[in-house]
Amino acid sequence: MLTVKNLSKSYGRKKVLHSIDLEFDNHVYGLLGANGAGKTTLIRCMTGLYEPQQGEILYHSQPIKKSPAFLHDLGYLPQAFGMFQELTLYEMMEYICCLKKIDKSQCNNEIEHALSSVNLEDKIHERIKTLSGGMVRRAGIAQAILGFSKVIFLDEPTAGLDPGERARFKNTINTIKNDRMILISTHIVEDVDACCQNVIVIEEGRVLFQGTCEQLKQAATQKVYQIKAEDSDNIIGEKFILKVSEVEGEIYHRVLAQGKQNYPYEKNPTLEDGYMCLVKGIA
Numbered sequence: 001m002l003t004v005k006n007l008s009k010s011y012g013r014k015k016v017l018h019s020i021d022l023e024f025d026n027h028v029y030g031l032l033g034a035n036g037a038g039k040t041t042l043i044r045c046m047t048g049l050y051e052p053q054q055g056e057i058l059y060h061s062q063p064i065k066k067s068p069a070f071l072h073d074l075g076y077l078p079q080a081f082g083m084f085q086e087l088t089l090y091e092m093m094e095y096i097c098c099l100k101k102i103d104k105s106q107c108n109n110e111i112e113h114a115l116s117s118v119n120l121e122d123k124i125h126e127r128i129k130t131l132s133g134g135m136v137r138r139a140g141i142a143q144a145i146l147g148f149s150k151v152i153f154l155d156e157p158t159a160g161l162d163p164g165e166r167a168r169f170k171n172t173i174n175t176i177k178n179d180r181m182i183l184i185s186t187h188i189v190e191d192v193d194a195c196c197q198n199v200i201v202i203e204e205g206r207v208l209f210q211g212t213c214e215q216l217k218q219a220a221t222q223k224v225y226q227i228k229a230e231d232s233d234n235i236i237g238e239k240f241i242l243k244v245s246e247v248e249g250e251i252y253h254r255v256l257a258q259g260k261q262n263y264p265y266e267k268n269p270t271l272e273d274g275y276m277c278l279v280k281g282i283a
């Protein structure tokens with residue numbers, strides 16, 4: 001339904017997206033990449049906010065700029081969502097209804113539905129400035145789904161949230177995901193594992209991987225070792241120490257390494273193992 005074709009974007013002479021090709025359907029996608037990889041730029045191009053130098057974005061085979069359906073179906077939570085401080089949650093949602101040209105007679109229902117999807121119905125008359133960071137982020141998701149948006153972009157929705165709010169975020173995505181395409185940009189691999197079936201990894205403006213989370217986990221098959229710290233030096237060839245942990249006073253390393261080793265490999269690599277194997281070139 002949404003296609004990114006040969007997309008390139010530069011800021012002045014600095015090229016930050018290089019010939020990106022991607023295909024999206026009604027699923028939840030995680031967009032992973034280091035700081036500066038180009039995630040926000042890609043999302044802004046895909047929402048139509050930025051004009052790419054090359055390539056096109058098609059919604060049901062029509063360029064997004066010429067597609068009234070795209071504008072109608074679009075929902076977007078930008079990285080910094082902190083405006084409307086003096087408005088109540090209801091007033092903010094009403095304002096977004098106006099921008100989205102939602103019929104006045106339907107606004108009430110739409111607002112109640114969106115706020116209950118993110119568990120904020122009891123805060124409807126609170127001012128935005130009195131809400132916690134997690135609640136503001138959920139309010140951001142609520143405004144993105146207003147009017148039953150079918151194509152939703154969430155730029156770093158879980159940044160700075162505590163574990164409880166991140167778990168709540170996962171529930172929110174599960175509540176709203178049906179019949180929608182949702183793209184979630186994040187640095188937090190666990191959040192992608194918890195919420196998304198599909199994952200896209202970009203590095204320096206190029207697509208390194210696109211596929212299912214399971215496929216990315218498989219990139220770490222027979223490459224992950226949970227071993228005592230002193231055994232790390234016995235790993236043959238190139239290695240990357242992903243994590244250091246302590247179990248009953250003993251220090252352990254989670255090591256990514258290529259080739260056969262003298263230790264048993266982890267049977268069930270995580271998405272983070274797969275992601276790190278990919279970006280560290282342990283493939």
Ligand SMILES: Nc1ncnc2c1ncn2[C@@H]1O[C@H](COP(=O)(O)OP(=O)(O)OP(=O)(O)O)[C@@H](O)[C@H]1O
Nearest residue numbers: 011014016033034035036037038039040041042187
């Ligand atoms: N308005 C701009 N003008 C010039 N360069 C920019 C601009 N916005 C972003 N960049 C550069 O483009 C590159 C990609 O930035 P972008 O914000 O898209 O990456 P990101 O993956 O979203 O990063 P982060 O995870 O830190 O938010 C970076 O090198 C950044 O410095």
